[in-house]
Amino acid sequence: MGLPFDIAYVFTFIPKLASTLLLTLGIVAGSLGSGLLFGLIAALPRLYRIPVLEQIAVAYASFFRGTPILIQLFLIYYGLPELLKMVHIDITRLPVLVFVILTYGLHTGAFVSETIRGAILAVDRGQVEAAYALGMTGPQAFLRVAAPQALAIAVPVLANQTLALLKETSLAFTLGVMELSGKAQSLARITQHFLEAYLALALIYLAVAFVLEKLLLALERRLLRHERPEETAGRFRLLKGLTLRRPASEMRGGAPS
Amino acid sequence: MSLDPSFVWEALLKLLEALPTTLAITAVSVGCGFLAGTAIALVRVWRVPVLHRLASAWVTVIRGTPMLVHLLVIYAGLTLIVDTVTGRLGLGWNSARIPMIGFAYLSFSVTASAYCSEVIRSGLLAVDRGQREAALSLGMTTMQTLRRIIFPQALAASVPNLTNFVIGMLHGSTLAFVVSVVDINAKAEIVASTNWKFFEAYLAAAILFWGMTILLERAGGAIERRISRYRKGGVA
Numbered sequence: 008m009g010l011p012f013d014i015a016y017v018f019t020f021i022p023k024l025a026s027t028l029l030l031t032l033g034i035v036a037g038s039l040g041s042g043l044l045f046g047l048i049a050a051l052p053r054l055y056r057i058p059v060l061e062q063i064a065v066a067y068a069s070f071f072r073g074t075p076i077l078i079q080l081f082l083i084y085y086g087l088p089e090l091l092k093m094v095h096i097d098i099t100r101l102p103v104l105v106f107v108i109l110t111y112g113l114h115t116g117a118f119v120s121e122t123i124r125g126a127i128l129a130v131d132r133g134q135v136e137a138a139y140a141l142g143m144t145g146p147q148a149f150l151r152v153a154a155p156q157a158l159a160i161a162v163p164v165l166a167n168q169t170l171a172l173l174k175e176t177s178l179a180f181t182l183g184v185m186e187l188s189g190k191a192q193s194l195a196r197i198t199q200h201f202l203e204a205y206l207a208l209a210l211i212y213l214a215v216a217f218v219l220e221k222l223l224l225a226l227e228r229r230l231l232r233h234e235r236p237e238e239t240a241g242r243f244r245l246l247k248g249l250t251l252r253r254p255a256s257e258m259r260g261g262a263p264s
Numbered sequence: 265m266s267l268d269p270s271f272v273w274e275a276l277l278k279l280l281e282a283l284p285t286t287l288a289i290t291a292v293s294v295g296c297g298f299l300a301g302t303a304i305a306l307v308r309v310w311r312v313p314v315l316h317r318l319a320s321a322w323v324t325v326i327r328g329t330p331m332l333v334h335l336l337v338i339y340a341g342l343t344l345i346v347d348t349v350t351g352r353l354g355l356g357w358n359s360a361r362i363p364m365i366g367f368a369y370l371s372f373s374v375t376a377s378a379y380c381s382e383v384i385r386s387g388l389l390a391v392d393r394g395q396r397e398a399a400l401s402l403g404m405t406t407m408q409t410l411r412r413i414i415f416p417q418a419l420a421a422s423v424p425n426l427t428n429f430v431i432g433m434l435h436g437s438t439l440a441f442v443v444s445v446v447d448i449n450a451k452a453e454i455v456a457s458t459n460w461k462f463f464e465a466y467l468a469a470a471i472l473f474w475g476m477t478i479l480l481e482r483a484g485g486a487i488e489r490r491i492s493r494y495r496k497g498g499v500a
Contacts, residue, residue: 073431073477074473074474075434075435077435078438078449078469078470078473079470081453082470085462086462089463090463177330177333178330205336205340205341208333208336209325209333213325217328262379263379263436
């Protein structure tokens with residue numbers, strides 16, 4: 008299959024693929040934004056133990072963490088219009104990108120909800136009790152006392168989840184979205200230089216992941232500048248165990264994407 | 265076209281035919297990934313000259329690119345290499361003779377090796393230095409120290425991460441459709457398009473994966489409890 012290997016094609020493919028980079032990054036940004044929102048919404052009923060909503064949130068997180076993203080893409084793309092048709096809402100005309108971002112958003116939201124929950128639970132109970140004793144209301148105690156401390160635990164995990172999301176968006180081509188990997192496959196087929204196209208694709212992903220990781224690390228340092236140094240060193244120290252922060256940091260460790 | 269609940273059950277039964285393929289891909293990639301990952305982790309922890317740089321470059325590259333890309337590169341690269349070599353030597357056969365599932369096994373093992381090495385490495389680093397020193401001072405050889413002292417503790421520490429890793433590989437095996445292997449996901453597509461019932465077929469696939477994931481999580485939890493029974497501190 009294909010034509011003989013010619014390294015020059017790798018370099019001609021890179022700029023061609025780079026033109027679709029914005030779409031990939033757009034999917035990542037859109038899914039991350041909606042994922043954070045879904046995640047927060049799903050985490051709150053479990054943290055405040057609101058009956059019924061809590062069970063729904065548990066089922067949501069379990070389902071979207073328990074099924075492959077590829078299946079979820081098809082399920083939402085084919086299923087959601089049918090479900091909404093029953094209540095006479097027609098969404099079959101919506102662009103496919105909406106379904107893609109919604110699916111990745113729901114998928115990310117499930118992981119984010121576990122991260123937020125783990126991070127908040129890792130904050131010492133006495134902190135919130137002290138806040139209540141000082142006369143703070145529920146939302147005040149959450150926003151001023153629990154959330155800032157939880158952030159220190161959640162941010163490194165969320166950064167990892169963002170990197171995982173970048174790689175998972177490579178599956179959006181299955182619904183016909185021409186992002187990086189979709190474009191690479193069509194370039195490969197047109198030119199019959201398969202290996203060159205996929206190597207170019209790998210190089211772009213590697214570069215993007217590298218830059219994104221550096222940016223997230225900088226963001227992490229900025230967000231956590233008020234934390235004491237031994238706490239910000241988190242990510243590596245966490246693995247040694249013996250700390251309450253372990254559960255949150257371990258979430259999603261080791262899962263390929 | 266409306267929702268047909270009975271077809272979900274029907275599709276589920278049809279999908280079960282593809283279950284062994286999914287399980288085989290997951291088992292092979294986890295098994296090979298575990299072995300290769302252990303080797304990579306040891307090379308990195310021991311800082312073996314030259315090799316540890318190669319190992320960390322390998323892990324960075326694999327973890328920095330999607331699993332799909334590994335599969336595409338290995339499929340395209342391997343067929344090209346095999347066809348070139350057999351063509352030059354005039355062996356009279358070509359890459360078409362390699363079973364498609366072989367590419368999935370190889371590629372997912374490559375993916376697994378990098379992710380698993382990180383899991384094992386963090387487990388190895390979690391074992392107290394004194395444990396190794398004590399074992400060596402008792403006269404154990406390096407292999408004895410590893411097998412009797414380090415690995416049991418390192419693996420115990422990485423059970424939650426290993427569970428996540430196995431679940432990740434199970435979910436990743438759905439990519440096998442790219443090299444035309446009929447796993448649960450590909451079977452769902454076949455069932456969906458022949459019956460024109462997409463939602464029901466994928467719902468059945470989702471239920472199947474959800475069930476397997478919950479089983480794996482339960483198993484991981486049980487192993488963790490079993491192990492942590494004698495990992496408590498204190499004297500009693």
